Structures are given as C-alpha cells and as structure tokens.
Amino acid sequence: METDNNIDKKVADTTSQEATEETENTIVEETIAEATENVPSSGEMSTEQEMDSSSDKEAKESLSLIPIDEYLASGVHIGTQQKTQDMMNFVYRVRTDGLYVLDIQSTDERIRMAASFLSKYDPSRILVASARQYGQYPAKKFAKAIGAKAMVGRFIPGTLTNPELRGFFEPDVVVVTDPAGDAQVIKEAVKVGVPVVALCDTNNMTSNVDLIIPTNNKGRKALSLVYWLLAKEIAKNNDIPFNYDLEDFEAELKISV
Helix, strand or coil, rough: CCCCHHHHHHHHHHHHHHHHHHHHHHHHHHHHHHHHCCCCCCCCCCCCHHHHHHHHHHHHHCCCCCCCHHHHCCCCCCCCCCCCCCHHHHHECCCCCCCCECCCCHHHHHHHHHHHCCCCHHHHEEEECCCCCHHHHHHHHHHHHCCCCEEEEECCCCEEEEECCCCCCCCCEEEEEECCCCHHHHHHHHHCCCCCCEECCCCCCCCCCEHHHHCHHHHHHHHHHHHHHHHHHHHHHCCCCCCCCHHHHHHCCCCCC
C-alpha cells in the first residue's frame, strides 16, 4: 500500500510535467505572435512589397523539410535560460525573460545534414541512445523505422568498450538525445573512435559531438518531431519504406496516479 508521501510525490511529478507542457505551449504562442506582430498589414504594403514578402516566405518554406509554423508548434526552438559558448552560433535571440531561442532554419539544415551523414552507414550499425524520458519512445521508433539499434533508459557502462559484457555492441555511429544525460554513451563512443550525432539544446557542451542538431531536447513534441524527420529523411535517402506519421513517434504524457 502506498504511503501518503509516495502519493504526494507522484502528484507533484505529474503536476510538474503538465506545467512544463503548459509553459512550452505558452512560449510557442508568444513566439508565433512576436513573429507576426511587426509584419505590416496588406493595406500598409505595396503590391511589390507583398509579392517580395510572399516570395521570400515561399522560398524559405520550399527549402524546409516542413513548414516553419510546424517547427514552431512543436517547440523545437525553445531553449533554456542557459547558453554555452558551444551553442552560441545556433541561438537566434534571447527573450526578455532570459530564455534563449534556437534558430529554426539551423535546426532544419542540421536535420538534413545529419540524415545525409547517417545514410552512409549500415542502419544495423547505428546506435541511438536516450536516457531522457521523452526521448526514449521516439528513439525506439527511429531505430525501428530505419533498422538501427536502440538503447534507452540507463546505459550500462562498458556496453561499447567491454567485449565480455552482456549486451556489448560495436556501432559505427552513435546518435544521442542529450549530451548531458547520455554522457556515458558519448564517453565510450569517443574511446572506441565512433562519431557522435547529438540533439543539443542551448545549455549543452558539445566538445565530443561530431554533428550537432540544435533543438529543444527536453520537450515531448520537439523530440518526436526531430526523430521523425530524421528517420523519414534517412529512409528516403536509402529507399526504405516509411509508413509512419508524426503521431507514431510521440510519447505519451507521463501521468502517475
């Protein structure tokens, strides 16, 4: 029988998770509003300006894997209130509340770059790891979609370096959800000379990361979108059938009762 303390803790955890999603949704709405508030109305723009503005938007949209609005809606641009020197080039701006916002175009470019890089490897030799809770489900779906290997949850030390360890695996390339949470995986990948692709937020150190994908690596919707796009592009590059919708990659909101 659960004690009152355990029940209180579960309720607190649930409230915290729900509050995080509510905060992200609020930030998404504010970002979209800020992105449009300075755009002149059609009555204030000349026909030529309207055409130029429309052309610029269409050009950017055509180069993106998905419409920019869909990136915004998933919150991939939402960073943290900390910024490392390593991630400075991927920061678009800082909000008045101190929250750093990532550049969505850089995220889109890096997803395509990472997909192109990973497509050069035998999928069965690609390892995707995720200790972060909301990264585990999309990481497993990513692995299933392209034929890679997933290791989620706690990573057993020695998995990449100790041949006598049960579960020992020799990947050719490693993908991680968070350089901080997946530090042991990265440490072992570096030791055996395996390149690392990592989803990196504004607060991450990236000294041992070979290819950075700048993104919110904590949000449920952001992680599902990035892993879905990455899998979709790899499948396309390798002529692998891809029959997954974005919703198939989205983890459920964890609610304890």
